[in-house]
Amino acid sequence: MMAQTHILTVTLNPALDLSARVSEMRAGPKLRLSDPVFEPGGGGVNVARAIHELDGQVTAWVALGGGTGDRHCALLQAQGVNVHPFSAPGDTRQSWAITDAQGQQFRLQLPGDAWTQADIDRALDDILGQARGMVVLSGSQPPGVDGGFAQRLAHGLGAGRLILDTSGAALEQVIQTPDPAAHLRVLRLDQTEAEAQAGQPLPEIEDVRHFAHTLVARGVAQHICIAHGANGSVLVGQGVALHCRPPQVAVASKVGAGDSFTGAFTLALARGQDLAQALQAGTAAAAAAVMTPGTQLCSRADVQAVMTECTLHTLHA
Numbered sequence: 001m002m003a004q005t006h007i008l009t010v011t012l013n014p015a016l017d018l019s020a021r022v023s024e025m026r027a028g029p030k031l032r033l034s035d036p037v038f039e040p041g042g043g044g045v046n047v048a049r050a051i052h053e054l055d056g057q058v059t060a061w062v063a064l065g066g067g068t069g070d071r072h073c074a075l076l077q078a079q080g081v082n083v084h085p086f087s088a089p090g091d092t093r094q095s096w097a098i099t100d101a102q103g104q105q106f107r108l109q110l111p112g113d114a115w116t117q118a119d120i121d122r123a124l125d126d127i128l129g130q131a132r133g134m135v136v137l138s139g140s141q142p143p144g145v146d147g148g149f150a151q152r153l154a155h156g157l158g159a160g161r162l163i164l165d166t167s168g169a170a171l172e173q174v175i176q177t178p179d180p181a182a183h184l185r186v187l188r189l190d191q192t193e194a195e196a197q198a199g200q201p202l203p204e205i206e207d208v209r210h211f212a213h214t215l216v217a218r219g220v221a222q223h224i225c226i227a228h229g230a231n232g233s234v235l236v237g238q239g240v241a242l243h244c245r246p247p248q249v250a251v252a253s254k255v256g257a258g259d260s261f262t263g264a265f266t267l268a269l270a271r272g273q274d275l276a277q278a279l280q281a282g283t284a285a286a287a288a289a290v291m292t293p294g295t296q297l298c299s300r301a302d303v304q305a306v307m308t309e310c311t312l313h314t315l316h317a
Contacts (some may be wrong), residue, residue, distance in 0.1 A: 004270040006133035007051060007058045008084075012123065012149075013142045014042030014111045016072045017093040020254075020291075025100045033098065039296075041074040041095060043139020043165060046256055049286060050263025050297050052081045056270065060086055063123060063131055063142070065113070066091030086126055088142070089113050097255055099293075104187050107255070115144035124149070128156045134185075134270050138165040138262060147173030151182045159183035160222065165262050167193065180219030186265075187221035190258055194226045202226075205234060205243050209315050212236035223275070225265070227258060227286070234315070235279045241317040244279045246287035248310035260289035260298040276312055283310045 017040070020033035040049070048060035061084045064073055069092035080248050090113025098106045115123075135157055137150055147169035154162040157281070164174065166187040174187060175197050195202050205228065210222040213236050223237040227298045232245040265282030271276075272280070281303075287310070288302035 001269050001299075002055070004267070004272075005267055006054065007048075007270050008127070008131050008135045009044035009048040009051070009058060009060050010135060010137045010153075011042040011062045011139050012137075012145060013058065013093070013107065013140045014040070014045050014064065014069075014072060015093045015112075016075075017067050017095050017097065019097040019099070021034035021099050021101075023101050025098065025104070025106055027268045032074045038071075038075065040072045040079075040125075043259060043262075044136060045072075045076060046259035046297060047136050047138050047165075047266070048081050049076075049079060050256075050260045050289075051267050052079065052304065053297065053300055054267055054285070055300070056267040058082065059130065061086060061127055063088035064092050064130070065089060068092040068094060080271065084130055086123060087116060089119055090190060105112030105255070111169060111292040113140050114140045120145055120149065124153060124156065127153060131161070133161070133265060134163065135161055136163045136165070136262060136266050138163075138259065140167055141170050141223075145170075149182075150174060151179045154179075154182035154184050159186045162264065163266055164188070164221070165258065171197070175215065175220055178215075178218050178220040184221035186223045186225055188214070188225040188227070188258075188262060188265075190227045191229055192245040194237050195224055205231060205315070208234045209236060209241050209243070213241070213317075225279070225282075227261065231278060232283050232310070233261065233286070235275060237316070238277060238313075239317050240261070241315035242276055242279050243315055245282040245311050245313070246283050249287050249291050249304055252293045254290050256292070257286040257289040261286040264298070264303065279284055280307065280312055 063087040123271040261282040264285030267280035268281040288298035
């Protein structure tokens with residue numbers, strides 16, 4: 001096994017994921033689902049699963065509660081992932097990915113139970129106690145957790161240790177009220193999130209690069225990584241701007257592409273690879289993930305198969 005810095009993934013708002021098929025999705029009659037598959041889900045959980053699939057060493061810190069949380073934890077452990085469960089309020093939420101006969105996918109998610117300030121403080125202390133190397137905070141936040149959680153975690157960890165891939169109030173806080181002293185190592189956004197924060201479409205790679213550069217200049221994070229759908233991803237930092245484009249692949253499901261990217265990208269950095277190599281690894285993992293059905297993530301074999309077909313380009317920094 002390759003030497004690497006330890007990785008801790010953090011999932012504040014996990015979900016027990018159900019993927020199933022239906023002949024037709026329409027209002028009115030009872031819809032009979034077939035081929036149901038249950039999997040442990042949530043941003044950081046999926047990042048940990050991807051890292052484990054790629055032979056990386058990772059601990060998944062997961063906030064779990066109730067019988068659904070117990071089932072989630074058992075499924076994750078059965079996959080061989082090292083889990084550090086944190087006692088969360090209420091019952092762990094569920095989410096559904098339903099695919100009809102035409103291949104259309106419908107994704108439904110519950111919000112999760114609300115946290116108190118005491119829950120938030122306990123979680124922050126516990127994460128800091130478990131962190132030994134790099135930390136990935138990924139996924140949505142439960143109701144009640146304020147937008148400043150990620151920045152407080154980054155402060156507690158110290159410079160250059162936190163990779164953030166989040167949404168909602170947390171993403172809004174980090175971008176609209178940047179805290180350069182927090183020293184976020186990487187902030188990752190998908191195209192929809194980036195365009196929402198930019199307040200305009202970002203149709204071209206140069207548009208993405210320019211927006212990412214403005215975020216770096218404002219001190220949002222040391223590096224900004226923005227996914228641009230089938231065009232791949234752009235990574236920008238001080239004096240560096242890279243674009244990696246994946247090959248064309250058959251798309252079975254887009255679920256899990258972002259988490260697979262983050263897992264492979266983080267693992268490459270933890271193994272001492274440079275930013276270009278990490279971006280290429282992440283791009284390959286994202287491409288591999290869309291080749292798998294339902295909520296499945298990337299497979300190691302598919303990542304290896306498409307890696308050399310992911311083309312790196314240096315952009316004007």
